[in-house]
Structures are given as C-alpha cells and as structure tokens.
Amino acid sequence: MNRTIKNILNKTLLFFSVSLLTLSACKLHAQSEYEPSQKHPYGLPNPEAPEQVKDFEPMIGECNCKSTARNPDGTWQDTQNMVWKWKYIMNGNAVQDETIKEDGGHSGSIRQFIADSSKWYVHYYSIKFPPTTLPTWEGNKTEDGNKIVLYRDQTAPNGMEGFYRLTFYDMSETGYKWVGEWVDKAEKITYPTWKIECERTSKE
Structure with missing residues (x-):
C-alpha cells in the first residue's frame, strides 16, 4: 500500500470518527436540552411531552x-x-x-x-x-x-x-x-x- 492510499484511508477514518463524535454530542444535547441550565435554572417543559x-x-x-x-x-x-x-x-x-x-x-x-x-x-x-x-x-x-x-x-x-x-x-x-x-x-x-x-x- 503506497503512502497516498494510506493518507486517504487515514483521512477517511478521521472523518468518520469526527462525524460519529459530533452525532453523539448532538444526540446527548437533544436528550438534555430541557434540563435545568444556567439559562433556565428550573428547566423547560419538553414540547414532545404530554x-x-x-x-x-x-x-x-x-x-x-x-x-x-x-x-x-x-x-x-x-x-x-x-x-x-x-x-x-x-x-x-x-x-x-x-x-x-x-x-x-x-x-x-x-x-x-x-x-x-x-x-x-x-x-x-x-x-x-x-x-x-x-x-x-x-x-x-x-x-x-x-x-x-x-x-x-x-x-x-x-x-x-x-x-x-x-x-x-x-x-x-x-x-x-x-x-x-x-x-x-x-x-x-x-x-x-x-x-x-x-x-x-x-x-x-
């Protein structure tokens, strides 16, 4: 495997790793965005809740x-x-x-x-x-x-x-x-x- 192909593979793996981390961070934020926070110390009602x-x-x-x-x-x-x-x-x-x-x-x-x-x-x-x-x-x-x-x-x-x-x-x-x-x-x-x-x- 030559150096060019190696670099392409490494960049591809890095892209997918960053994408997965970003997706996980977005998912985690979505699961806690209505929790108490500095901006909203008593939390907020979830619009998807009853x-x-x-x-x-x-x-x-x-x-x-x-x-x-x-x-x-x-x-x-x-x-x-x-x-x-x-x-x-x-x-x-x-x-x-x-x-x-x-x-x-x-x-x-x-x-x-x-x-x-x-x-x-x-x-x-x-x-x-x-x-x-x-x-x-x-x-x-x-x-x-x-x-x-x-x-x-x-x-x-x-x-x-x-x-x-x-x-x-x-x-x-x-x-x-x-x-x-x-x-x-x-x-x-x-x-x-x-x-x-x-x-x-x-x-x-």
Missing part, C-alpha cells in the same frame, strides 16, 4: 411559604417558614419539587403524568420519615383549570374509609396555596391537617 406536563407551570421556580400542620389533638401548630422549589426534570418530561423547612423536615416529590391513564402520579419522600416504598398520590387538574387535586387511599382513625386529598389552588404568577386534608369516599366530610401559602421569589 401537554399536561405544564399543569404545574405556575409553581415552577421558587417560593417563600408559610406552613401550618395540625397536632394529633386537633390544635394547630405554630406556622413555620419554608422554601418550596420546583423544576422540570427528565429532560422536561416530569416535575420535581423540594421543600426546605426551618425545622429541618425537608421533603420532596417526583411528579409524572402518565398519558395511558391520563393521570398525574406523585411520589413523595421525606427526611423525617424516610419510606422504604414511596407513597403515591394520583389525580388531575380540574376541568376549570383552577385547581390540581390528588388522592391517596387512607383510613381514618375511626376506621372510616377515605382519601388523603392534596389540593393546589389560587395558582398564579405571584404564588399559590396548598391544603392536605382527609376526606371520606363521597368527599362530604373534610378534615384539613396541613396548609401552605406561598409567595413567589424566583421564576427564572
């Missing part, structure tokens, strides 16, 4: 919040400050949130909309009560678009079957409210146990 991935858009960013929980005896605890952070994850196909509380009781959730069942599934975790299996709530945005309501089966202390219902409401660019409450299966009986009110501090 439209519902934008349901939590009013919460994306960071808010200062006031959290109040109920004691077992029915009285309410003192309100505590917390920061609630939200971002798009999984290249804009899901949402993750994290709470930073002044008492150290941090927690968070992974939120995915499953198109096949047309529901949100919310998997919750906490530093105070680390679960071996993540509890899951499921639900949707209401038809009027004013609330997001999620449910998980929970039996009351008296044995009555019901749900622990989570509701986001009064959602806007300036903040939102949230309430966790036990309800019976018919949702006629309501017993709130946790309330949070949030004011936005950062969107981008």
Whole structure:
C-alpha cells in the first residue's frame, strides 16, 4: 500500500470518527436540552411531552411559604417558614419539587403524568420519615383549570374509609396555596391537617 492510499484511508477514518463524535454530542444535547441550565435554572417543559406536563407551570421556580400542620389533638401548630422549589426534570418530561423547612423536615416529590391513564402520579419522600416504598398520590387538574387535586387511599382513625386529598389552588404568577386534608369516599366530610401559602421569589 503506497503512502497516498494510506493518507486517504487515514483521512477517511478521521472523518468518520469526527462525524460519529459530533452525532453523539448532538444526540446527548437533544436528550438534555430541557434540563435545568444556567439559562433556565428550573428547566423547560419538553414540547414532545404530554401537554399536561405544564399543569404545574405556575409553581415552577421558587417560593417563600408559610406552613401550618395540625397536632394529633386537633390544635394547630405554630406556622413555620419554608422554601418550596420546583423544576422540570427528565429532560422536561416530569416535575420535581423540594421543600426546605426551618425545622429541618425537608421533603420532596417526583411528579409524572402518565398519558395511558391520563393521570398525574406523585411520589413523595421525606427526611423525617424516610419510606422504604414511596407513597403515591394520583389525580388531575380540574376541568376549570383552577385547581390540581390528588388522592391517596387512607383510613381514618375511626376506621372510616377515605382519601388523603392534596389540593393546589389560587395558582398564579405571584404564588399559590396548598391544603392536605382527609376526606371520606363521597368527599362530604373534610378534615384539613396541613396548609401552605406561598409567595413567589424566583421564576427564572
């Protein structure tokens, strides 16, 4: 093999190597272009994801919040400050949130909309009560678009079957409210146990 043919082969191999590396880099970028970045610190919704991935858009960013929980005896605890952070994850196909509380009781959730069942599934975790299996709530945005309501089966202390219902409401660019409450299966009986009110501090 003479030197000319050798040079041609080497250049051809180099071209294909560079092309493959470029293709791999483009593919990797395409798989992460909606992740949180310096330009978009809370990520972006992936345009190929279900439209519902934008349901939590009013919460994306960071808010200062006031959290109040109920004691077992029915009285309410003192309100505590917390920061609630939200971002798009999984290249804009899901949402993750994290709470930073002044008492150290941090927690968070992974939120995915499953198109096949047309529901949100919310998997919750906490530093105070680390679960071996993540509890899951499921639900949707209401038809009027004013609330997001999620449910998980929970039996009351008296044995009555019901749900622990989570509701986001009064959602806007300036903040939102949230309430966790036990309800019976018919949702006629309501017993709130946790309330949070949030004011936005950062969107981008």
